[in-house]
Amino acid sequence: MQPVRIAAFDYDDTIISGQSGALIGLYLYRRRLLPYRAVLQLLSWGARYKLHLPHDQARARELVFARLKTFDPHDVRVLMEDFHNQVLVPRVRADACNEIEKRRQEGCHLIIVSASFSGVIKPACRYLDMNGYVATSMEVDGNGRYTGRVRGTVTEGMEKNAAVRRYADERFGKGGWELAYAYGDHHSDWPMLAAAKRSFAVDADTKLKRMAQLRGWDVLDWK
Secondary structure, X not given: OOOEEEEEEOOOOOXXXXXXXXXXXXXXXXXXXXXXXXXXXXXXXXXXXXXXOOOOHHHHHHHHHHHHOOOOHHXXXXXXXXXXXXXXXHHEOHHHHHHHHHHHHOOOXXXXXXXXXXXXXXXXXXXXXXXXXXXXXXXXXXXXXXXXXXXXXXXXXXXXXXXXXXXXHHHHOOOOEEEEEEEEXXXXXXXXXXXXXXXXXXXXXXXXXXXXXXXXXXEEOOO
């Protein structure tokens, strides 16, 4: 029996143009749900991420959820759906949609693998008609309300590989799948790309582009 072929796509700056972590800060600020100081911190985090300076992935999510922890979980879901539909959908790249469709026609199992909050990636998964996703989860208390803290580990770097393995082993069994394709934009995506049969550096930063050239990975410029 042939293993299930998985195609894994990063989300921020790969499927969409822009960083959802910074964009959600502006979205919440315009609705008077996030103070200006927190927005500046999120924008600073985004700049540090792009410039390869030290940054704390968990901190960006905790800045947002520090304000949302008083909300009913249903209201948070509605808010994240609206953010996705109003802000992120217009940023989805046509080339990304074409590539996803190409892999779908090949019979691949399509997943998003992202450090972004699962409440944002879940509607993205539905919108793009993906088979599944792996993303960062936020902690909830005994009443189902968000505590403002990340649950477990942010899905970045080596954790992306580990998360894909857990996802695939649970669904297809160990040895029942292979990572056929992987797409990412940031140098921290390299472990996932290195694990794939075929790898794509999309609008890659300098470090990832250099690594792609050394390893013979495809370098793409998506619109």
